[in-house]
Amino acid sequence: MTATTEGLTRLERRKAETRREIIDAAFTCFAEQGYHATGIADIAARLGIGHGTFYRYFENKRDIVEHVITETVERIVDALGEENAPEAVTTLEGYRAQTERIGAALARIFSDDPRVPQLLLSAAGIDDAMRERMLDLFDTTTPLTAAYLEHGVRLGYLRPDLDVEPTAQAINGMILGSVLAGLRDPAPERQARLSAAIRAVMYDGIAAR
Amino acid sequence: MTATTEGLTRLERRKAETRREIIDAAFTCFAEQGYHATGIADIAARLGIGHGTFYRYFENKRDIVEHVITETVERIVDALGEENAPEAVTTLEGYRAQTERIGAALARIFSDDPRVPQLLLSAAGIDDAMRERMLDLFDTTTPLTAAYLEHGVRLGYLRPDLDVEPTAQAINGMILGSVLAGLRDPAPERQARLSAAIRAVMYDGIAAR
Amino acid sequence: MTATTEGLTRLERRKAETRREIIDAAFTCFAEQGYHATGIADIAARLGIGHGTFYRYFENKRDIVEHVITETVERIVDALGEENAPEAVTTLEGYRAQTERIGAALARIFSDDPRVPQLLLSAAGIDDAMRERMLDLFDTTTPLTAAYLEHGVRLGYLRPDLDVEPTAQAINGMILGSVLAGLRDPAPERQARLSAAIRAVMYDGIAAR
Amino acid sequence: MTATTEGLTRLERRKAETRREIIDAAFTCFAEQGYHATGIADIAARLGIGHGTFYRYFENKRDIVEHVITETVERIVDALGEENAPEAVTTLEGYRAQTERIGAALARIFSDDPRVPQLLLSAAGIDDAMRERMLDLFDTTTPLTAAYLEHGVRLGYLRPDLDVEPTAQAINGMILGSVLAGLRDPAPERQARLSAAIRAVMYDGIAAR
DNA sequence: TATGAATGAGAGTTCATTCAT
DNA sequence: AATGAATGAACTCTCATTCAT
CATH class of the missing domain: 1.10.10.60 (Homeodomain-like)
Structure with missing residues (x-):
């Protein structure tokens, strides 16, 4: 800095x-x-x-919004990056803890400053290019999550038959959903329950054993 | 008609x-x-x-967009409604099949006419009121999914310890994610894999047994 | 008819x-x-x-307003015409009575239907041509009143040194003023007082003798 | 300034x-x-x-016309105000001179710039609110003239039996008439004759003695 | 003949952008 | 470098008028 x-x-x-x-x-x-x-x-x-x-x-209005969005996205990516180290995780327990940390980091960014999700939510309506960028952003997160899954499958603590990329997308979808839900009900307790539910679904599914 | x-x-x-x-x-x-x-x-x-x-x-521009959005949402809700009957499902297998049907219906709507997700995606940028409406729409789907889960828990084919509402939100998040993913890569095969991955996560989670 | x-x-x-x-x-x-x-x-x-x-x-909007105005003006002129017979008056007393009748006729037209003065008042704002017509209308009344005055001067019951035409304009101005005043306060009693005041000014002036 | x-x-x-x-x-x-x-x-x-x-x-079109009208009215009222001092007049001769000055001031305003009466004439057609304002304007002048009359009655050089307020309206009507007449024939000589006729009517009436 | 759906000229208004100060 | 006065493209919306039914 x-x-x-x-x-x-x-x-x-x-x-x-x-x-x-x-x-x-x-x-x-x-x-x-x-x-x-x-x-x-x-x-x-x-x-x-x-x-x-x-x-x-x-340059112009479009220029500033470009910078604003870019910075915001960077802030998020940076925050995630700090927790991001697929290699460091070697057990399911470790992964679970890692997921929890990532969830907490995201919650911090989005809940601490509700302007962040509000901005991103409305960004898709700016114009075609920005709509594309927002989709890109969501896409970008797929390989990030996929890397973790890949690592977990290789080390054997995740299902060997995981279809890694689509699964990563599914998981990121749950995160996206929690961000949106947080916009309507930003109560931390509510966020915590949602975060827990996501992890429960992730690891154990919803089916009774 | x-x-x-x-x-x-x-x-x-x-x-x-x-x-x-x-x-x-x-x-x-x-x-x-x-x-x-x-x-x-x-x-x-x-x-x-x-x-x-x-x-x-x-009346004016706002009026038409209101109608366009309302119709689009109704079309989606109608399509889901046709498959919607939590009571009719009594086994995990039945639920799994049901989920598959719902997923297929959604995929049809969103893939058949890519303008639908494009419209909804940009709708949040129209103005404050519409942003709110889009969030409402996402909210509205929660109890729908929750009803299924509730039913499944009661009948014993879903985990008894499910935190139903947040879990419903998580699942809907995955669906939302798949819609977004479909915008970038609308290939049906890709969609099918994503749909399968969602169900896999849902029922069994990602952890190795 | x-x-x-x-x-x-x-x-x-x-x-x-x-x-x-x-x-x-x-x-x-x-x-x-x-x-x-x-x-x-x-x-x-x-x-x-x-x-x-x-x-x-x-034909068009302009056409109808033309007819509306023309009819309204005719209605007024007709009503005045009924009382209009300069030749029939031969004494100051007769003239005074005549004036009173004319005033009453006008009052009837304008007070009975307040839309009449309202229409005429706003007519000048329609366009250039109508503004001109309204001025014409006011002009038209001058020779009418002037005829009376002329007659009276000739017969000797009005001042021999009257500058007839301008005096007619002045008198018509008072009538116009009473019409406008009637728009704000249409109480008949008020109108009667104004009418009396006009006649008093007309015949005797305001100076003490 | x-x-x-x-x-x-x-x-x-x-x-x-x-x-x-x-x-x-x-x-x-x-x-x-x-x-x-x-x-x-x-x-x-x-x-x-x-x-x-x-x-x-x-702000908008209505705003500018409001300013234009207000300014124009103020210009007239100011011009009249300069000559306005009922207390200063103590004799009929003084009053007569005063009336002449006021008439001259008005003539100057309206004849020098024919746009002034043209604007005011069409103003009543702008909308309801402006119609009301124009009537208000005419109303406003009544007490002004009435003050002079009152003063004259008190000092004895005007008829003791004057019905002051309606008489003031009648006089103002004559002034209004002369303004309108001036629009059609703005020749100063014509205006002067009209002005003289008004004063003649005012002070002596039209009846032969 | 009566109708009202269709039309588009034209009006008021906004606001991103430029540029002289 | 900072300013905000000036600008006009662009947009929404109205309504007198036409004309096919």
């Missing part, structure tokens, strides 16, 4: 800071009112800067 | 037909270009009617 | 009647909501006829 | 100036073509500005 601010003139630092603030303000506006209902003037007003200034930092 | 066209004058039938056509054209436009990128003129042009004519059938 | 309906086929009578009804409905609409706020559909709806039918009786 | 431009930046002065110009352009357009026939584009085109610019200065 410090690396990015080192070796910069004060002016450059100031510029970078304003850029930051604009992205943050835009993030809030887009999440709260949606992309189309947000005007450049709204973003500028929130910061107390002239709306002409906006265009010194970003 | 015939009931709705009986006892109508030719003019009334023509009007109803035009209404239908407008909804269909709007449906296509909204799905293809998104709500905000679609102008009333686009919808009218697609039908070869004057754009003033549009306003003889619908 | 009967003359106009004699010798007509039943169809022609029916047409004339519908024409009448349309003019009446338009009159009411224009007076109540103003010309621009009134749609052809409003007029047709008030009569319970299709708005296409309107165009079988009148 | 200078007070309003002092202490302003050059930009603020420029803005105020543009505002002024828009009001003036709108004033001309409304007077010449009428409110409904005038488009925002007409006003903007007359100034050579983009029609979007208009909306930086005024």
